Amino acid sequence: MSLGTTAAVALVGLTGHVVEVQAQLAYSVPGFSLVGLPDTALSESRDRVRAAVLSSRIDWPNRKITVNLSPASLPKQGSAFDLAVAVAVLAGAGQVRAAGLDRVVHIGELGLDGRLQPVRGVLPMVAAAVAAGRTDVVVPTADVAEASLVPGARVRGATTLAQVVALHGGDPGTLPDVDPVRPARVTSVRRAPGDLADVLGQELPRTALEIAAAGGHHLLLTGPPGTGKTMLAARLPGILPDLTEAEAVEVTAVHSVAGTFDPGGGLLTRPPYEDPHHTATPAAVVGGGSGQPRPGAASRAHRGILFLDEAPEFGSRVLETLRQPLEHGELVIHRSGGTARFPARFQLVLAANPCPCGMATGKGLECTCTPMARRRYLGRLSGPLLDRVDLQVEVAPVGRAGMRGEPGEPSAVVAARVAAARAAARARLAGTPWTVNAEVPGTWLRERLRGRWSVMRDVDRALDTGAISLRGADRVLRLASTIADLAGRDEPTAGDVGQALVLRTGRAA
Structure with missing residues (x-):
C-alpha cells in the first residue's frame, strides 16, 4: 500500500480553506474512489485525471485508488482539484517524488489531453494558501499572473500535467521562484464614460453627487426623462478616490471568483461600476445560482457603485434583498450545502421617474397618469429601502439658459475636493473600524x-x-x-x- 499527499484549496464564497488531498493505492481490484463531499464536477475528475495521465504518456497505476479530500465535512466544488488529485495519485504510485509534496498547493483543471486549464478564483485560493503557511503554489500558466499578485506566494506555472511531473522530479520543498508580476494600476472593471463637465446646469444634483462621493452615501435621483440622471450616476466613479491596497485585493478577489477579472492589468485599483438592467433576476443582482454561489452585481460593485436605472421597474424581491448589504456591507447566501458570504459594501445610486409616463414634474400638466398610478409607481420603492438612502434629490429639466451657460467643474477638480474630504474623515476615524462617514x-x-x-x-x-x-x-x-x-x-x-x-x-x- 502506498500513500501520496498534496494540497488544494476549496472556496466557500470568498473564503478559502486548504484541503489535504490524500491518495491511497492498494493492491486490490482496480478502481478509483473519490470521497470527501465532492460535487458532481469534482466527482467527474476521476475520468479527467485518468485520461490526462494516459495522454501524458505516464503509466496509470492499475490498483485500487482511494482519494480523500480532508476535511471530509467541508463541501468541495468545481474542477480546480484535478491537478492536486493527479499529483497525489502519481506520488502514491512513485511517479513523482513525494518528499515535501504535502506542503505544495496544486490548483488547476485537467483536459483529457493532459493540458492544464485556468480556473476561477485563483487569487483568493492562493491568498488562503499563503495565509495557511503554504507559499509554494503550482497553477496553470494562464493563472500565473493572477496568482503572483498575492504577496509572499512562490508561484510556478505549467501548461501540461507532464510539466508538473517533471517539476516534481526534484525536491518540491525548494521550488524556484518565478519572476514576480508587477501589479499594474488599472482604471476600473468598467470605465464609466464622460466627465462632470459634460453635465449642464444641475447645481443641486452636482452638489449631492459630490457629497455622496466624499462620504460614501447612497443617492436617489428623481426627475423626468432627459434631465441627466443616468449621466450624473455614470460620472460618480470618476470623482471617487483610488482604492487602498487592501480594498484593491478585496475587489480583485470578488471579480476573480466571478470570472470578470483580467489578470494582465494587475490589481483593480479603481472603484467598480455596475448597472444591471431592470429585468435582472435576484440571483443576477445579489448573487447565487445553482451549485456553487457566484457573486452578483451587488458584490461586483463592492467598494464602488451599484446603479439601478429606472429603479421602480426592478422586481420587489431584487430591491428588498439589497437591504441586507446596505445595512451590513455583505451578502449572505444560504444553500443546503452551506453558507457563502460575499462582501458588498457599495454605494447605491437609484434613478427614478416621478410617474410611469415620467412627466409628473412641476405642475404636471403634461402627465397622463392617474394619482393612483403615480402612488403605485413610486410605492415600488419601499419605505424601509428609501430610509437607507441618505441623499434624495430631484433632478429638474434644464432650460435654455442652462444649456448655453458655462460648463461646470470637471471631474478632476471635484475629485480633488472629494479626496481631501475623505482624508479628513479617515484621520478623524483613525483607530475605529470605519473609514467614511456613511459607515x-x-x-x-x-x-x-x-x-x-x-x-x-x-x-x-x-x-x-x-x-x-x-x-x-x-x-x-x-x-x-x-x-x-x-x-x-x-x-x-x-x-x-x-x-x-x-x-x-x-x-x-
Missing part, C-alpha cells in the same frame, strides 16, 4: 455633538413632526459630517445639519 453609527456621531445640542435643532423638529425616523436622523448627521469635511471644518454646524436635512428630505424642517 459611522449614530451613537458615535451623537457623542461628538454632546454639549452642542443646538446644532441638532432642525433634526429635533423633524423628528417631532415625523418627517424623519431615528435612522433618518442618524443619516442626516452623517451627511452633515461630510458637508463639514468638504468645507474644511472639524465639526458640523447648524447650517451643515440644515443643508443635510434638505438633501435628505427635499424640504427644510
Whole structure:
C-alpha cells in the first residue's frame, strides 16, 4: 500500500480553506474512489485525471485508488482539484517524488489531453494558501499572473500535467521562484464614460453627487426623462478616490471568483461600476445560482457603485434583498450545502421617474397618469429601502439658459475636493473600524455633538413632526459630517445639519 499527499484549496464564497488531498493505492481490484463531499464536477475528475495521465504518456497505476479530500465535512466544488488529485495519485504510485509534496498547493483543471486549464478564483485560493503557511503554489500558466499578485506566494506555472511531473522530479520543498508580476494600476472593471463637465446646469444634483462621493452615501435621483440622471450616476466613479491596497485585493478577489477579472492589468485599483438592467433576476443582482454561489452585481460593485436605472421597474424581491448589504456591507447566501458570504459594501445610486409616463414634474400638466398610478409607481420603492438612502434629490429639466451657460467643474477638480474630504474623515476615524462617514453609527456621531445640542435643532423638529425616523436622523448627521469635511471644518454646524436635512428630505424642517 502506498500513500501520496498534496494540497488544494476549496472556496466557500470568498473564503478559502486548504484541503489535504490524500491518495491511497492498494493492491486490490482496480478502481478509483473519490470521497470527501465532492460535487458532481469534482466527482467527474476521476475520468479527467485518468485520461490526462494516459495522454501524458505516464503509466496509470492499475490498483485500487482511494482519494480523500480532508476535511471530509467541508463541501468541495468545481474542477480546480484535478491537478492536486493527479499529483497525489502519481506520488502514491512513485511517479513523482513525494518528499515535501504535502506542503505544495496544486490548483488547476485537467483536459483529457493532459493540458492544464485556468480556473476561477485563483487569487483568493492562493491568498488562503499563503495565509495557511503554504507559499509554494503550482497553477496553470494562464493563472500565473493572477496568482503572483498575492504577496509572499512562490508561484510556478505549467501548461501540461507532464510539466508538473517533471517539476516534481526534484525536491518540491525548494521550488524556484518565478519572476514576480508587477501589479499594474488599472482604471476600473468598467470605465464609466464622460466627465462632470459634460453635465449642464444641475447645481443641486452636482452638489449631492459630490457629497455622496466624499462620504460614501447612497443617492436617489428623481426627475423626468432627459434631465441627466443616468449621466450624473455614470460620472460618480470618476470623482471617487483610488482604492487602498487592501480594498484593491478585496475587489480583485470578488471579480476573480466571478470570472470578470483580467489578470494582465494587475490589481483593480479603481472603484467598480455596475448597472444591471431592470429585468435582472435576484440571483443576477445579489448573487447565487445553482451549485456553487457566484457573486452578483451587488458584490461586483463592492467598494464602488451599484446603479439601478429606472429603479421602480426592478422586481420587489431584487430591491428588498439589497437591504441586507446596505445595512451590513455583505451578502449572505444560504444553500443546503452551506453558507457563502460575499462582501458588498457599495454605494447605491437609484434613478427614478416621478410617474410611469415620467412627466409628473412641476405642475404636471403634461402627465397622463392617474394619482393612483403615480402612488403605485413610486410605492415600488419601499419605505424601509428609501430610509437607507441618505441623499434624495430631484433632478429638474434644464432650460435654455442652462444649456448655453458655462460648463461646470470637471471631474478632476471635484475629485480633488472629494479626496481631501475623505482624508479628513479617515484621520478623524483613525483607530475605529470605519473609514467614511456613511459607515459611522449614530451613537458615535451623537457623542461628538454632546454639549452642542443646538446644532441638532432642525433634526429635533423633524423628528417631532415625523418627517424623519431615528435612522433618518442618524443619516442626516452623517451627511452633515461630510458637508463639514468638504468645507474644511472639524465639526458640523447648524447650517451643515440644515443643508443635510434638505438633501435628505427635499424640504427644510
